Amino acid sequence: MKIATWNINGVKARLDTTLAWLREATPDVACLQEIKSVDEGFPREAFEELGYHVETHGQKGFNGVAILSRTPVSEVLRGLPGDDSDEQARYIEARIEPPNETRDGDARPLRVGCLYLPNGNPLGTEKFPYKLAWMQRLIAHARARLADEERFLLLGDYNVIPQPIDARNPQNWVDDALFQPESRSAFRALLGLGFTEAVRSVNTDKDVYTFWDYQAGAWQKNNGIRIDHVLMSPEATDGFEGAGIDVHVRGWEKPSDHVPVWVRLAA
């Protein structure tokens, strides 16, 4: 099965683009970030017409995440545990039912965590400590999930450039929250819990990016960064069949500044 993540930068502004990509890429599960919509305003019927079950965790104006799944989902979790006072809609998780053809077989549960990690800019404001605290909550939650020894994917817009190779011009990012040593260290700590990062496990090339700024001709110059990631638990990695980035989508009309990233797992 194919599971994808995409920061669409607004579901209303990006509805046609998102639907076109779903028709082309036909993921079984799609995790969306920055829907920028409340749950009641999410155009769920448009996705249901394509055969998806829809779960959202939205808020007004900013942030917001959603999971689309061809099969039913259960055990939906909205919000990252660990801070009841956090009002930003940045995490949704669900258990994905196996496809029909394996439902009577030995398919193990698949759980998917869809995240929109705080950007953290500008440095020197409360935004950066919020990012780091959020990452610590994510690490705590991921540790608990890994202890369940299930197939588990943690995917989304991490707003972290893991390594210098993940930016066309790393020197441009040294004063940015996405490339701070603390951000990179927390991402490494998350990986170190036992995850495999899907794209780098199959592609160690340079110039592998998932985001190009709208400004300054970043796309035309391929001045990109790699900040959207798919992390796989050991049990998910056992069935890992491949990963990719739908770079061409950045060249479409009315693009998001991010592009989809996907993995394929044995059903």
Add this chain to the structure above:
DNA sequence: ATGTCAGCCGGAGGCTGA
């Protein structure tokens, strides 16, 4: 590292967040 975009409020365009 700015040649932009989305959404809010409110009814134009400035502000915020990215």
